[in-house]
Amino acid sequence: MLTEEPAFVGCLNTFRSYGAKLVGIPMEQDGMNINALEEALKANPDAKLLYTIPSFQNPTGITTSLEKRKKVYELCCKYDIAILEDNPYGELRFAGENVPTIKSMDTEGRVIYAGSFSKVMAPAFRLGFLVFNKSLTGPLTVAKQCTDVHSTVLFQYICNEYINNYDFDKHLEDSRKVYEHKCNLMMECMKKEFHPSVTFGHPEGGLFVMAFLPEGMDSAPFVREAINRGVLSVPGAAFLADESQKSNGFRLNYSTPSDEQIVKGIEILGKLTYEWIK
Numbered sequence: 421m422l423t424e425e426p427a428f429v430g431c432l433n434t435f436r437s438y439g440a441k442l443v444g445i446p447m448e449q450d451g452m453n454i455n456a457l458e459e460a461l462k463a464n465p466d467a468k469l470l471y472t473i474p475s476f477q478n479p480t481g482i483t484t485s486l487e488k489r490k491k492v493y494e495l496c497c498k499y500d501i502a503i504l505e506d507n508p509y510g511e512l513r514f515a516g517e518n519v520p521t522i523k524s525m526d527t528e529g530r531v532i533y534a535g536s537f538s539k540v541m542a543p544a545f546r547l548g549f550l551v552f553n554k555s556l557t558g559p560l561t562v563a564k565q566c567t568d569v570h571s572t573v574l575f576q577y578i579c580n581e582y583i584n585n586y587d588f589d590k591h592l593e594d595s596r597k598v599y600e601h602k603c604n605l606m607m608e609c610m611k612k613e614f615h616p617s618v619t620f621g622h623p624e625g626g627l628f629v630m631a632f633l634p635e636g637m638d639s640a641p642f643v644r645e646a647i648n649r650g651v652l653s654v655p656g657a658a659f660l661a662d663e664s665q666k667s668n669g670f671r672l673n674y675s676t677p678s679d680e681q682i683v684k685g686i687e688i689l690g691k692l693t694y695e696w697i698k
Contacts, residue, residue: 422460422501423471424452426630426659426669428478431471431506443467444661447477449621451484454491461499469502474522476509476626479659479671483624486519493525501530508536508548511592513625514600529553537579539627540592547575599627602674606682613690615697627675630656633668634697642696643670649692651685 421435425444435442443460445452451474461467472492474484484492496503505522523533533551538544548571552560564570582588607622610631614620620631633639643655656667674682 421469421471422457422464422467423661424473424477425661426479426656426667427471427661428473428506429654429658432659432661435471442661447480447482449482451482451488452492454488454495457492458495461495461501465499467501469504470496471504471506472522473506473509475507475519476512476623476628478509478626478628479654479656479669480630481621481623481626481628483516483519489519489522490525493522493531496530497528503531504534505531506534508534508539509626510535511540512596512599512627514596514603516624523551529555532556537575540595541579541582541588545575545579547571547579596625599625599675602677602679602682603629605679606672606674606686609683609686610690613686613693615690615693617697618693628671628673630669630671632656633670633693635668637668637696638666639668639670640666642692645696646670646689646692649688651688653689 421440422443422445423432423435424447426447427444432442443464445457445460447453452472457470470492472484474489476483493503503522507521510521521533523531525531529552534548535551536548538546538548541547550560603623606629607620610618610620610629614631617634618631620629623629633642638657640655640657643653646653654671656669656671657663657665659669659671660667677685
């Protein structure tokens with residue numbers, strides 16, 4: 421399997437549990453490195469699937485540009501590989517312009533599109549969905565049964581009731597405002613508190629942002645020390661296809677903490693960056 425790198429650790433571990441060999445494609449500020457993707461497709465002709473989160477990626481917060489989405493789809497058609505487009509955060513855009521999904525470009529039925537209500541309806545509301553070519557109904561049903569037999573009916577009833585009888589669009593609008601405020605607050609604090617050599621982007625939506633220590637540094641001991649001081653983040657190595665590799669990145673989440681916790685947490689991390697970077 422080919423995957424963005426870094427990529428969501430939950431999916432990477434799921435793929436590993438089924439014995440998949442993972443090949444990482446490095447991320448740029450507007451999505452995967454297209455040249456690296458094509459080289460990987462050439463070098464791995466038996467690859468079955470490309471995994472991508474094009475909108476507000478976990479862990480980086482990056483949104484893949486429309487140009488790159490088109491190119492990704494073209495390359496996957498050329499080299500005959502399926503795409504798993506994971507879009508759990510797509511409804512949480514609070515800045516910039518909407519970008520069409522890769523699935524919306526799919527004329528060959530090679531894109532499996534995954535969505536979720538767990539990030540847009542309520543925390544821990546574990547209900548998701550797939551959009552796929554009908555020819556995959558049988559094998560995907562069996563795969564689903566092997567996972568949990570059947571999704572909880574109660575959650576499905578609640579979701580159906582809420583969407584049909586309440587103002588779900590208003591709920592999404594309110595959620596976007598909350599996350600926009602928290603994201604902007606975290607960005608302001610990071611710009612103020614972090615050592616100038618620490619780099620990071622500004623997400624246009626979603627829940628996450630990834631910061632990077634100077635090239636060559638390992639974020640794992642940095643994250644361990646931050647935990648000792650009361651701040652939890654995730655080291656970048658957890659999101660790599662090859663778990664033995666080091667990373668200078670660490671992921672932050674602005675959705676859960678309060679404003680006060682964001683300010684305090686970034687202040688602690690900021691002091692630590694100055695201690696760590698000589």
